[in-house]
Amino acid sequence: MSSLTLLDKDGVRLTVDDAVATVTLTNPAKRNAQSPALWRALAEAGQQLPGSVRVVVLRGEGKSFSAGLDRQAFTPEGFAGEPSFLEMGRGPEHEMDALIAEYQEAFTWWRRNDIVSVAAVQGHAIGAGFQLALACDLRVCAQDVQFAMRETSLGLVPDLTGTKPLVHLVGYARALEICATGRYVHAEEAERTGLANLVVPADQLDGAVTDLAAALLAAPRDAVIETKALLAGAATRSLDEQRAAERAAQGRRLRDLAGAGE
Template sequence: MASPAHDPGPALDQDGVRLTVDDAIATVTLTNPAKRNAQSPALWRALAEAGRLLPGSVRAVVLRAEGKSFSAGLDRQAFTPEGFDGEPSFIDLARGGDAELDATIAEYQEAFTWWRRSDLVSVAAVQGHAIGAGFQLALACDLRVVADDVQFAMRETSLGLVPDLTGTHPLVSLVGYARALEICATGRFVMAEEAVSTGLANLAVPADQLDPAVHDLVSAILAAPRDAVVETKALLQGALTRDYEAQRTAERAAQGRRLRDLAGLGE
């Protein structure tokens, strides 16, 4: 996406993450293409901080990555005895108490949770490899536009682990339990055509058209009134857990709020 002429500079640029804000649109970019945007606890903290730094004017967040790969997943240094500088190794975490281990994983997950806030619509622009933690980061967003060279894979199970960065819920919601299990248990690649046909991706385009396609999608979202989009997103998110009658009730309440607001009677 083109930078604005009055570019104020990044609001955050550290540990492989850059956040820029242009009025209603924030862009979060993974900036370590030399390592295929491999992920680490420091990167996860930077992603969580990006979410905290968003000003109230932001309505849409674009997640993108520099280079040929969106994210090749967890940096393999995590599996060495030394781990990352200044961080407990995964081996050290495993040797600690249950409460400490749970709290650490919960902290890591914070990088993946804010993308589905009801006041935002998040769009991931995904090219090349999106493996493991990279796949889960794309799944953290509301929508996904993929390049025709995309390769999703959930490799945690093949490493003796499970996907624990909030990816299992959206994956099952998008493709169903049986296909989600098969994707995770086999660790196979999911290419662009299958991603679109199963609902994993909203749209696939040639790689050189990825940013323009995301720009067009975000522009279309921003064309609708903000409060209507917020209410609609909340309705659709709630539909996953409400039964039919409860959803009908929620629709009536939301529409009542919208009508009162449009009539100038809102609180």
């Protein structure tokens, strides 16, 4: 079966091949720099996912996954048709909050329980690029990967949903140091600290992601969905609450396997 292209606009392409969807950032000439238009396209890609999709792969064309926010955002004019940072800062607080919330939608849907999302990360993953990789459940990285959170050095904060997964993966102290210094995190540290599930040579990145997607599809879908929900909620539950959640999930699985719902 050949891939079906469902979206191709504003630097984002969505293709679907059976149970695997691929979201590709398609502006390698600008190292897949991000803009509000790209964020809206990413949010639209999430809305257009067919129900048959179980694994979503996120990748960037060219030498870099994403070098972060397009530098045009830092000019007084900003992007055509969009409020500039200066205009946002001078406008009503509720309008600024609503606009940032809209931008965050591009980074939120990757965590849905009905899919497992995998970022294939090579080269630069800076700022918004780092946060986009963090939005995914899993990260497979090339040996040349360079993560960095540069927002603080620009007088801003990481606001595209990246702070929670970063702290969850590497701990508060390391997350603070990474964000406050804006330094690079390279492949060895990314793998050692849990940012990367797997690090491979750049020419093996696509193959490693394909193999991981196949492994994720091997288990029954509902079992994966239930397991993801259990793990995702574990950090905010007490042990007794987690035990109860496990019992309830297992009960649903056993009833399903026994055909009790038929």
